[in-house]
Amino acid sequence: MDFFQCLPLDKARDRIAGSLAGVTVAPETVLLIDALGRVAAQDLRSPEDLPPFSRSTVDGFAVRSADTFGASETAPAFFVVIGEVFMGQAAPMELAPGQAVAIPTGGMVPAGADAVIMLEYTEQPDRQTLLALKPVAPGENMVAKGEDVSAGRRMVKQGQKITPGHIGVLAACGITEVLVRQRVKVALISTGDELVDIHETVQMGQIRDVNSYALGAMLKEAGCQVTLMGIVRDCGADFIEALQKATKDHHLVIISGGSSVGARDYTVEAINALGDPGVLFHGIAVKPGKPTIFGMIHQVPIFGLPGHPVAAMVVSEQVVKPALRLLSGQSEYTEPYRVSASLGRNLASTPGRDDFFWIRLHPQGESYRAEPILGKSGLIGLITEADGMLHIPADQSGLYDGEQVKIMLTRSRE
Amino acid sequence: MDFFQCLPLDKARDRIAGSLAGVTVAPETVLLIDALGRVAAQDLRSPEDLPPFSRSTVDGFAVRSADTFGASETAPAFFVVIGEVFMGQAAPMELAPGQAVAIPTGGMVPAGADAVIMLEYTEQPDRQTLLALKPVAPGENMVAKGEDVSAGRRMVKQGQKITPGHIGVLAACGITEVLVRQRVKVALISTGDELVDIHETVQMGQIRDVNSYALGAMLKEAGCQVTLMGIVRDCGADFIEALQKATKDHHLVIISGGSSVGARDYTVEAINALGDPGVLFHGIAVKPGKPTIFGMIHQVPIFGLPGHPVAAMVVSEQVVKPALRLLSGQSEYTEPYRVSASLGRNLASTPGRDDFFWIRLHPQGESYRAEPILGKSGLIGLITEADGMLHIPADQSGLYDGEQVKIMLTRSRE
Structure with missing residues (x-):
C-alpha cells in the first residue's frame, strides 16, 4: 500500500466527523464536586442575580x-x-x-x-x-445586585469542558448538580501473536503489550473510562468475538496492532462482518501512522491503530482524540495550544503526506528550541522526553534548522 | 497595609521554598495503571534490554x-x-x-x-x-537487542510526573508497580460570617461559599486529595480547633477568606498559637492577592488566601502551586508553558507590585490576541472565559495595546 492509495489526514478527519454526526454519549447528572473536566450536556444559566444583594x-x-x-x-x-x-x-x-x-x-x-x-x-x-x-x-x-452575574446569564455553554472557574461560578449561584455527558467508554484490544501482558513471563521471541497501557493512559488523561480487553491472537474467530463483546458495552473501540499486514486483513474482515457501514477507510497519508483503519459497527466507531507504540500514540493524538471530542459532545474542535520555537535541525518530509515528529522543548531566552526526537519506528524509549508534536502538513517538503515552528503541546508543564 | 510593607512575589516564593526544604510527602507503591500523573519517588531504570532480542x-x-x-x-x-x-x-x-x-x-x-x-x-x-x-x-x-532501551537506562527521573509515554516504556520492560509520592492531602477551610454552603438556603446578607469548590477543583486538577472542612465562623476558638484538626491529617492547609481585615488577625493568631515557626509572612506585593498569609505549623504549610474567589485563584496559581510541587517532590520548578499573543488593550500596572490579569485568547492568524478580563475585584462571572494569565512583573509600569506578550496557560485546550 503506498501513500497514493492513502486518505489525506484532513479527509480522514472529515470522514470520521461525518460518521459521528449525531452520535453522542448519553447525559448523566453528577454532583458539582464531581463535574470537573466533564462536558456540559446543556447550557447552564444562573437562576439568580450575583451577588444576590448589593x-x-x-x-x-x-x-x-x-x-x-x-x-x-x-x-x-x-x-x-x-x-x-x-x-x-x-x-x-x-x-x-x-x-x-x-x-x-x-x-x-x-x-x-x-x-x-x-x-x-x-x-x-x-x-x-x-x-x-x-x-x-x-x-x-x-x-451592585446582579453586577457579577445577572439572573439567566449563561455560565457554561453546552459542550464545554467544566473548569475550576466554572465550578466556582456554579457554586456561587447554588447549583449543586450538573447534567454532563457520560465519560466515553473505550475498549482497548491488543492483537499480535508475539504479545504477552506485562504481568506474564516473556519467552524468547515475545514482547510485552505496550499499547494497552500507553494508550489506556492517554485516554484516561482525555477523560475516558477505559476497559483493557487484553490480547487477542491474530485469528479470525477470536477476533470477531472480542470485537463483538467490545462494541456491546462501549462507545468506541480501539484495536492496536491489528493494522499490520496480516492482522489488518482480520481487522477489516471483522469490522465488515459485524455491521454496517463497516470499514470506512484504511490507510492514511500520515507518518507515522499509515496503516490506520477506521470503521463503524452500527453507532460504534472502531479504530485499528498501528502496533508500534510511537505510531499508535501519534494516531491517537491526531485522529482518535478529535473523534472522542465529537462523541462526548464537545461543541467546538479546538486544536491544542501551540508554542513558538526555533527548530533545532533540518527535517525532511514527503509532500502529499502529513508528517508528525515528537519534539522536546528547551527554553531558549523568551522562547524555545524544538529538538525533534528521531529514531527508528517503534522505538519508545525516547518518547518519554517529548513535550509536544510538530506537524509538517502535506503541502510542505521539509523544514530548515533555525526555522520558526509551532509546537502542539501534548502535555502540560506541571 | 500598603504595598511597601508587602513581601515581593519572588521573595515570598523563596521563603516558601526555604520553609519546605526537606518536607516531602511519603512514597507509596501503586499499580502501573494507577501511576498516571503521579510523581516518581525514585529513578526508574529498565531491568532489561528493549527489545529483548533483535x-x-x-x-x-x-x-x-x-x-x-x-x-x-x-x-x-x-x-x-x-x-x-x-x-x-x-x-x-x-x-x-x-x-x-x-x-x-x-x-x-x-x-x-x-x-x-x-x-x-x-x-x-x-x-x-x-x-x-x-x-x-x-x-x-x-x-537490535537493547537498541530502544538498554538495560539500566533511566526511563523516569525521580520527581517527574508520570506521563502516558512513561507508562508505555515502563510497560515495555515489565514494570507493574511504581514507587510514587502520595497525593498531597490538602484541607480547605472557608471563613466568613456571611458564608453558607451551596446546599443551604441563603438568607438576605449571606452569600455562598465559592472558594471551597473553585479552589477544591483547582487542587484536584493539580493531583491533590482535597478535604472540604466547611465553613468556620470568624471566631478565635472555632478557628483554632478547625486548624488544629486540619493540620493533623493533611500535608497542607488553605484558609480562604481568613485574610480580610478582621479575619486576618484571627488567622495570624491561630497559626502562631498552634506551633513553630508560625506566620512567615502576611501581605505580598501582588495584585490581586495582597492579603495573602503564609506560615508553618511544624511541618505543615498553611496559606491564608483572600476571600474574593478571583484573587484566591490567582494566589493559588502563583504561590500555592509552587508549594505543592515542592511538597510532592517534583524535581524542578517549571513555569507553565507560555504562548505568544498580541495584547488587546493598554494595561496599567504599579511598579513595585506583580500584577496578574486573567486573559482570554482569541486565535488571530498564526498567533493569538490576548483580551484581559477586567472587572471589580470579586467578580467571578467572567473568570469562566479565561484561558490563561498575563504577568506584569514588579519592574514594569504597564503594557500597550498591540504589544507582544506571553500568556501562561492555565488550562489545556481539550
Missing part, C-alpha cells in the same frame, strides 16, 4: 453619593450615623438623605444607599456623627 | 548483510532459505554464510543474521532459493 467592597460607611458631592478635608460633608450592618445579616434600615450606616467589606448595602465611602476618608467626632472628607461616585466601593 | 521491522528475509554486497537486479545475490521465523517464537536456527530465513515484521532475527531484506527486493524461484536484488547495510530493517 455588597460593599471596603470597610466604611454606606451613604447616598449625592450627599458627598463637593466634600473635601476643609469642607467635609456631614452625616448622621443611624446604625451598623453586620456580616451575613440583612440591612434592615433604609437611608434618608444625610444619613450613613457603618458597613464591613462584604456587608449588605442598605436600601437608599448607592455608594460606600472608605473608612480612611472619614472622621467621627462622636458615634452618631460622620464627616466625609471626599466625594464618592454612584456605585463606588460596592458591587 | 527484531525485524519489515516482512522479508533475515540475512548476513555481507552476503548482499554488490547485489542488483541484473546480478542478484543467491541464498539458500533454511527456514522461517514465526511471530512470538524463538528463532532456533543459526545462519551460515549464504543462508536466509523468512521473517515477519516484529519477528526475532536469528543468530548469524545482521540485517533483513524486504520482500519486495527479493525473488524466490523456488521455496529453497532466494535472490536478493539489492544490498542491505548491517542493521538495516531491524532493531
